[in-house]
Amino acid sequence: MKILYPIGTLYPSQQGGPSNTIYWMAKALANAGVEVTLVTTNLQAEDKVPADMWLETNYGRVIYHADRIHLLPGKMLRSVWKEMSVCDLVHLTSLFYPPSLLSAFMAKWHKKPVIWSPRGELDEKALVYSFWKKKPFLWLIRSFLKEKITFHSTSPEETRRVRTIFGQNVRVVEIPNFMELPPLVTPMASKPYLLCVGRIHPKKALENLIAALSLSTHFIQSDFSLKIAGDHKNAYGEQLKKQAAELGLSEKVEFLGLVEGEAKQELYAGAYFSILPSHTENFGNVVIESLAQGTPVIASKGTPWHILEVEKAGFWSENTPSLLATTIDKALNSSQDIYQSLRRNALALAHQHFDIKANIGAWIETYQELINNKSNG
Known part of the structure; x- marks a missing residue:
């Protein structure tokens, strides 16, 4: 099973929650024998990782591209296109990040199954911010992509929001966020x-x-x-x-x-x-x-x-x-x-x-089912 993650930022960058969430997922998947490929930028990790070279890590095969324009990272997109032909499934995060949308169209061209995690972006109070910028993304997804996508939600409420925006018949898989849990710390004595x-x-x-x-x-x-x-x-x-x-x-x-x-x-x-x-x-x-x-x-x-x-x-x-x-x-x-x-x-x-190590099987099962459905279809 070969999973491709195109993502704007990734650990050690701390630019947004998915930087860690996808890192933890990838590490647990790699440990379970899944072939993981991550294509990202080095935003907020410039001095922490080598740029523009493939790295073999304990969280998979990864490349951090030094792209000057984060919203249209040419080098990142070229790598995504090259990797698309050899992956079994594409997992995207963020609906309103242009490379995610372009990656979804690439996946459609290559006939690859896609799972897309909105990460709360469809919440009513989140959508109102810069809605005029988001509206074209929603129209493109509704018009050309939604039948080819399985959306990922983390809660029943997010599932309802996905279906409100994209229609009651869209495919949604509901899996909570899992984390790599830190070791238990002995608290310092202090006032309560x-x-x-x-x-x-x-x-x-x-x-x-x-x-x-x-x-x-x-x-x-x-x-x-x-x-x-x-x-x-x-x-x-x-x-x-x-x-x-x-x-x-x-x-x-x-x-x-x-x-x-x-x-x-x-x-x-x-x-x-x-x-x-x-x-x-x-x-x-x-x-x-x-x-x-x-x-x-x-x-x-x-x-x-x-x-x-x-x-x-x-x-x-x-x-x-x-x-x-x-x-x-x-x-x-x-x-x-x-x-x-x-x-x-x-x-x-x-x-x-919520421990990723104990629950990664939920993701492996979901990925395998989507890959099998694509093969059978």
Whole structure:
């Protein structure tokens, strides 16, 4: 089985979530004996990998092209065309990255099956950004490609969005994001804190979280603080700092900036709860990162994380300030027996449902089925 991944950026680049997600997938597939080929650019990895030469790695055969125009990378596209003839299946990410669209047309020409991962780009609140640029992509996919594509979604809600945009009869395979789980870190002793990790953007509803904390009796009367890890040097970040000050929370809300690597794992491990209050998320890798350190999560009902309550590894809450405050108080008032049970369940949930090494078979089975269907058709 030979799988081709044309992708704009790839680990060690940290430009976007798929850089890591596809890297973890490729590594697990290669370890299982699948022939993996990745064609990418060296964006944000210029000083970390050799450019324009094929590398044999533990995550497959890969080439990082140094292309001057990221949205139209000529060298990358030439390599994709050459590799297309010898692969069995093409896996694309990002609907609105021009090389993905061009790769889909190449695959159609070569009669290769395609699986395409939108990665949340079809969410209503994501589509409104630069919609006039995205509209031609959607029209081309609807008009010429959708019958030849199997879409990949990570949740029932994303499946509904795919079918709303492209039609109820399009093929969709629903597989959650899997991750290479980090080793368990021993937390450093510190004052208790809640944690929010991720992009500082209005869709994350951090203003609702800060307002909720001002309404949380337990939070206000305790030593708990909120740590926010992410690049806050933008207009929304400044708005959040102003809000915290106006609510008298400047001493209890800390903006850490971007935190990566082992420092991020230590941050997760030391947190009492992680919180994802977003208005909407198609998945939320930060939830798995938290669970992998045994830290339970409070996630909003705008995210697909109902499983937190099913598996008793956290809480699934409305994200209005009043209801979120009620959930936070419930979480912080939990007995130590219940809290330690939440931590054990969090770790078990991460390993049983989201560990790429334990679950790569789902992808191998999906790929094989699509390849077989193409051969039989």
